Amino acid sequence: MSYPKMRLDKVCRITMGQAPSGDSYNFDGNGLALIAGAGDFGNETPEPKKFTTAAGKKSEVGEIILCIRATIGDLNWSDKEYCLGRGVAGLFGHTDKLDQKYLWHWLKNIAPLLKSKGKGATFLQVTKEDICSLEIILPPLSEQRRIAQILDQADELRQKRQQAIEKLDQLLQSTFIDMFGDPVSNPKGWDLKAVGDVSESKLGKMLDKKKQSTENDQYKYLRNANVQWFKFDLSDLFEMEFNEKDRKNCELKYDDILVCEGGEPGRAAIWKNQLENCYFQKALHRVRLDTTKILPEYFVWLFWFYSKNGGFDDHITVATIAHLTGVKMKAMKIPIPPLKLQEEFKQKVLEIDNLKTKHEQSSKLVENLFKSLQNQAFSGNL
DSSP: OOOOEEEHHHHEEEEEOOOOOGGGEESSOOSEEEEOSGGGOOSSSOOOOEEEOSOOOBOOTTOEEEEOBSSTTOEEEOOSOOEEOTTEEEEEEOTTTOOHHHHHHHHHHHHHHHHHTOBOSSSOBOOHHHHHTOEEEOOOHHHHHHHHHHHHHHHHHHHHHHHHHHHHHHHHHHHHHHHHOOTTTOTTOOEEEEGGGSEEEEEOBOOOGGGOOOSSSEEEEEOGGGEETTEEOOTTOEEEEOOHHHHHHTOOOTTOEEEESSSSTTOEEEOOOOSSSEEEBTTEEEEEEOTTTOOHHHHHHHHHHHHHHTTTTTTOEESSSEEOOHHHHHHOEEEEOOHHHHHHHHHHHHHHHHHHHHHHHHHHHHHHHHHHHHHHHTTTOO
16 A cells, blocks of 8 residues: 655654763763763663763653664664763654654664765764655554554564574573683683694785785685684685695684684684685684594683683783784693583584574574565555
8 A cells, every 4th residue: 555755854853962061971870861872772772871961952751762873773762861962863753643663663674774874074974854854654643553563573573583592692601601610710620731732723824915916816715804703704705816835724624713813812613614615814813623632612612701701811912903813822721621521512512503593594584574574564565
């Protein structure tokens, strides 16, 4: 069914935030909590850190707070009165024309278009006119509420799928601690060995476009951004020249571990031959373990706990950017539990990873369903 479109400012009150005077800021809870941008957003309601005693633009309960700079399009619900800073706007639909939950879902759907209007040298920002000029499809209020209810239910299902995945990650974390204790403090007193004593490691090939001698021998390679915790992002691989000697030096074998040297030093994932003829750049360490002493699944989780609990603090070199150098990494003393216990942990990792894969596949289906419902809802076909 075809419904009319209207400029957003014809059916919605739009309040642009403003920066309070500098001497009004405090962290002591004096005045109103200040929402300056997406950094003050929580999951659905704000989590601001600063307060202000200045009189400024205020939100009211039930208002939608829209981020208008940097991460344009992020949304939160106003659960109480806040001071609206320069990086946000408050939106409240005219109650006789526009349902707030319908507006919420419509804003989420329109976010890419709003972001495309952003302008700025140091960071992108949209103006009041950019927001006001958006055209919203306007079914009758009863239809808006029906659409919002369907999208609420689909969104709740999507969130539950994601929460299930997060709980499986938490289960692995608690399983590791139960079996091995905190590896930083090593309360179970496992033997300590240097990483270099239980593995061999090396950095990959230096990226130097000036030394690319030919268009031949171009191969995909992993860089820091491709290595996430416990997995690889292979969606944006680059290519460079790897001659025969390079390929031998930078080959990847099943169960090799790739460790980030910079960025987030120590971030690691296990290579499972996800791609043929793929190599790695100098920003990564390839760690090949002596599996008679230490298993990959234990090693990457050990590094995760080190990263989160300060275990790398004495090993990272900081000049301008933090680095975990090859020398420092090889010298690190790490706890080595009995191999049988590591094998038990490996089995639990495999079981939970299988469950995660099923949940992630289901989550993608739900995500696609939600996007389809959004598109149908705001094209008059739901």
